[in-house]
Amino acid sequence: MNNSRTLGLAVAQMGPVNLADSKETVVARLIEMMRDAKSRGAEVVVFPELALTTFFPRYWMEDQQEIDRFFEKAMPNPQVQPLFDEAKKLGVGFYLGYAELTPNGRRFNTSILVEKNGDIVGKYRKIHLPGHSDHKTGVPFQHLEKKYFEVGDLGFRVFNLHDTQFGMCLCNDRRWPETYRVMSLQSAEIVVLGYNTPSINIHWNEPVHLRTSTHLISLQANAYQNALWVAAAAKCGSEDGFHMIGSSVIVAPTGEIVARALTEEDEVIAVKADLQIGENFRKHVFNFAKHRRPEHYRLIVERVGAGEPLE
Numbered sequence: 001m002n003n004s005r006t007l008g009l010a011v012a013q014m015g016p017v018n019l020a021d022s023k024e025t026v027v028a029r030l031i032e033m034m035r036d037a038k039s040r041g042a043e044v045v046v047f048p049e050l051a052l053t054t055f056f057p058r059y060w061m062e063d064q065q066e067i068d069r070f071f072e073k074a075m076p077n078p079q080v081q082p083l084f085d086e087a088k089k090l091g092v093g094f095y096l097g098y099a100e101l102t103p104n105g106r107r108f109n110t111s112i113l114v115e116k117n118g119d120i121v122g123k124y125r126k127i128h129l130p131g132h133s134d135h136k137t138g139v140p141f142q143h144l145e146k147k148y149f150e151v152g153d154l155g156f157r158v159f160n161l162h163d164t165q166f167g168m169c170l171c172n173d174r175r176w177p178e179t180y181r182v183m184s185l186q187s188a189e190i191v192v193l194g195y196n197t198p199s200i201n202i203h204w205n206e207p208v209h210l211r212t213s214t215h216l217i218s219l220q221a222n223a224y225q226n227a228l229w230v231a232a233a234a235k236c237g238s239e240d241g242f243h244m245i246g247s248s249v250i251v252a253p254t255g256e257i258v259a260r261a262l263t264e265e266d267e268v269i270a271v272k273a274d275l276q277i278g279e280n281f282r283k284h285v286f287n288f289a290k291h292r293r294p295e296h297y298r299l300i301v302e303r304v305g306a307g308e309p310l311e
Helices: 023-039 064-070 079-089 173-174 179-182 210-224 273-282
Strands: 008-011 044-046 093-100 108-114 120-125 160-161 164-170 188-197 231-233 237-239 242-244 250-251 256-259 267-274
Touching: 008 023, 008 093, 008 160, 008 250, 023 044, 023 079, 044 188, 044 231, 044 267, 079 093, 093 164, 108 164, 120 160, 120 164, 164 173, 164 179, 173 188, 173 210, 179 210, 188 210, 210 231, 210 250, 231 273, 237 250, 250 267, 256 267, 267 273
Parallel strands: 008 044, 008 231, 044 093, 164 188, 188 231
Antiparallel strands: 008 267, 093 108, 108 120, 160 164, 231 250, 237 242, 250 256
C-alpha cells in the first residue's frame, strides 16, 4: 500500500518593488501569481519577505511618519484584503512577509501563514536581524533592520496548515542552523521563508556569486540535516537601482534543489512535495530520539559569542 503524502507547494518570487509602486499594484501582482500557482496544483504559495513594499531598510529615514508608511497596522487590511479573498476563492493557503506595526507601537519584520479559508493560522517575527542601526557613510546603501525592527518575540514555532506541520523564518534566519533545528524538534515537515538579499555586501568585498552560493548551501544543508522541505521566495532584481539576488528555490529533505527560479522577475515555481521523503530521514538517518546527545550541546545555548575552549 502506498502511504505517501503529497502537498502542492509553490514559491512566488517577486521582481522589484520600487518606491513609486502602489500597494494595490503589488497586491495585484501577488494575486496573479497565486492564480498561476493554483493552475499548477499548488495548495500553499510562499511569497517573499517584505512583499508589499520596497526593501526600505536600505534607506536612512528619521521622520517617523515617512517610516510608518511602509508598515501594516493590521493584517489583513483594506489594501491587502483582495489577496485573502482570492486565496479563499481559490482554496489556496499562503505565506506572506510584511512590516508589522502593532497597536502598542512595536515594529517587527513579520510573516504569517494563511489557511485556504483566509484565516491566519500562524505568525512569526524575525529573530536574526542583520545589519546595523547607525547611519553608515561611504557605503552604497544602508542595511537598517536593527534600526527599524525589534528582535522577534514569538520564537520559532510550528503550525498546522493543510494537515502538514509548517515552520516559518525570514531571510537572515535561514543562515543559522538553530533556526531549523528548533522547528524540526517540533516535528516540522516544511519550512517556508522569504528573503531580500542585496547583491553587494557593504561590509567587505564579497564576490556576488558567493551571495547566491551561501544562500543555497544554507537551505540545502539545513533541509537535509533536519529532514525538511524548504521553500524560499526572493524579492529580487533592481529596486530603484539597488540589486538583490534571486534564486528562489524549493529544496527536498535530500538536500536537492527540485525547483529553482530562472529570472529576477515575478516567477512561480511549483512541485508536488512528497512528505514521506522527510519521514524516511526522520526515522533513520536523523532519528533525533535515538541519536541526539543534547548534554554535549550546552554551549549552543550558554554562549552567544565564541569564547575559550572548554577545559
